[in-house]
Amino acid sequence: MTPRRDAPSMVVLFSTDPPGDKTNPYLTQLYRALPGHVAVRYFSMRTALLSRYDVLHVHWPEYLMRHPSRAGTWAKRACAALLLLRLQLTRTPVVRTLHNLQPHESQGRVEQWLLGWLDRQTRRWVRINAVTPPRPPFTDTILHGHYSDWFAGFPQPASQRGRLLHFGLIRPYKGVETLIDVVQATPDPELRLRICGNPATPDMRATVEAACAADPRISAQLAYVDDETLAREVGLSELVVLPYRQMHNSGTLLLALSLHRPVLAPWSESNAAVAEEVGPGWVHLYRGELSREVLADTLARLRDQPRRAAPDLSRRDWPKIGLQHYRTYLEALGHDSEAYA
Structure with a gap:
């Protein structure tokens, strides 16, 4: 144009x-x-x-x-x-x-x-x-x-059942502590949580490192992640989880969708608009605090309900x-x- x-x-x-x-x-x-x-x-x-x-x-x-x-x-x-x-x-x-x-x-x-x-x-x-x-x-x-063209040149592996991903700059408002608590409270041995990104504060780093030491299902790469590594990490995930306490615009959500991976995020007017735009089965929304019941229900729906091969990002x-x-x-x-x- x-x-x-x-x-x-x-x-x-x-x-x-x-x-x-x-x-x-x-x-x-x-x-x-x-x-x-x-x-x-x-x-x-x-x-x-x-x-x-x-x-x-x-x-x-x-x-x-x-x-x-x-x-x-x-x-x-x-x-x-x-x-x-x-x-x-x-x-x-x-x-x-x-x-x-x-x-x-x-x-x-x-x-x-x-x-x-x-x-x-x-x-x-x-x-x-x-x-x-x-x-x-x-x-x-x-x-x-969207980020579809940006990541088009990188190989993307098949997703692994039970693998959750939280990525991006790890800041207090993004709720990684809540996600860790939910995973630790979920007894499912198949569940794994991968955290990728640079912590914004020493306290955030300490929180994630303590979780990795306490639960073998949780692992992290606490540093800047290059595009090839990010494409692989997103590709391996069954579900990207973004339990933000504030969520209005999210490039992270769109990046996950651009790599054809579904997202679990809190309800907001903007997230609901994206969910409607891209088609059913791609953006899963919850109200209130993230819980292990919300996580289990989302994973069950992902596995039971078919969705299109890719989300509709044509407007972007x-x-x-x-x-x-x-x-x-x-x-x-x-x-x-x-x-x-």
């Missing part, structure tokens, strides 16, 4: 680093999907403050203001304030993707004030599911893309997503995007 030849060209600065081996594939696929009319620039504070660009596209804005050290955090906050002032004075439009309704871990009032300032300067919001509440002045719905193709983003940038710049479709 390409715009008309006479469509405006533009420079878009993303609030993210240049793509590398550990970059979220969502971002890398978005960069690649944008039409040739968009020149992509990657973030540094020097570039943001001193160079020319037409649009700033912000993802996860809290990371513009955070640093492991206290002094580094205050320095980044000061630079973020300068950037916001520059954007305001130059009237540079901001496009913001709503990955979360709010940051998962709050960092205090100063960060909240800076985020509020950024919100007021945002000219166009991008929600990646249709149930996120729209925000003024304008909100565009551009669904989160990247060429379409790239063009939709280009149209959002046009609108943010005051152009009529329909004139260049």
Whole structure:
């Protein structure tokens, strides 16, 4: 999908680093999907403050203001304030993707004030599911893309009966402790839990390591997992389990579906929409806390009820997503995007 030849060209600065081996594939696929009319620039504070660009596209804005050290955090906050002032004075439009309704871990009032300032300067919001509440002045719905093409080159093994997988950055809100408790309370000797990902805190690492030592059915790879390893781990699983305490958008859920593995996750409006979109048997939802009864029932339904060979992810193709983003940038710049479709 390409715009008309006479469509405006533009420079878009993303609030993210240049793509590398550990970059979220969502971002890398978005960069690649944008039409040739968009020149992509990657973030540094020097570039943001001193160079020319037409649009700033912000993802996860809290990371513009955070640093492991206290002094580094205050320095980044000061630079973020300068950037916001520059954007305001130059009237540079901001496009913001709503990955979360709010940051998962709050960092205090100063960060909240800076985020509020950024919100007021945002000219166009991008929600990646249709149930996120729209925000003024304008909100565009551009669904989160699939990962099918990203993992197409990796071999995928057959699933193993009883093998559960929890993967991704291991953060407190993702409920890995609950999942461990449920597995340990389930006497099924066939059940195995595999945990893959980098713990966000020493306490999270200690929790998972203690579970592995206490129950031989639980194992873990507590480090960054490359794409080939991740494709293998997802492929081996019978069920991916995501017992998040907060779940609005989840690239992890879509990644599992892209590799044709069913997912167990808490009910939310957004998860229910995905379940309906992809077809029956792929996204299994529960209300309240995850329990061993929920887990056993889900596994029984997986084994007893047939499902299509693959979930329907046709609405999430990247060429379409790239063009939709280009149209959002046009609108943010005051152009009529329909004139260049």
